[in-house]
Amino acid sequence: MEDKKPAILINSQYIKDLSMEIPHAPLIFKKLNENGPKISVEVNVESQPLEENVYNVLLSVAINGDAKEEKAFILELSYGAVVSLNIPKEHHEAVLMVEIPHMIYPFARQIVANTLTNAGLPALMLNPIDFLALYNAKKNKAAAN
DSSP: OOOOOOSEEEEEEEEEEEEEEOTTTTTHHHHHHHSOOEEEEEEEEEEEEEETTEEEEEEEEEEEEEETTEEEEEEEEEEEEEEEEOSOGGGHHHIIIIIHHHHHHHHHHHHHHHHHHHTTOOOOOOOOOOHHHHHHHHHHHHHHO
């Protein structure tokens, strides 16, 4: 019987970097209680080959919260996955930039939610992300340059 390898195998997932900063604590908490924070979220995906058909995918999430024109918090997370691909090479880029981030995003999302809550900040559940749109926008920007 032939031993069939899975098309996509996530070998490991890890937090590469996690930074949480509340520069104006504890005074900022009063402002946050009066008017919730204004949130901005930036997401980025990168991949790099490690060896034949093995890649590192890094999902970066940066969240800034402001309250009354003052920085409430800064959270930065780099969440990675080491993956093996057993698919044709022409599909590697799309899988690495769309499918893998889609698979690991729920874990990064949970880390963000837990970190903010543990920091004493209002709960925040990040919205789902369309990684295909993110990938296409990145490709279009690269093509324009």
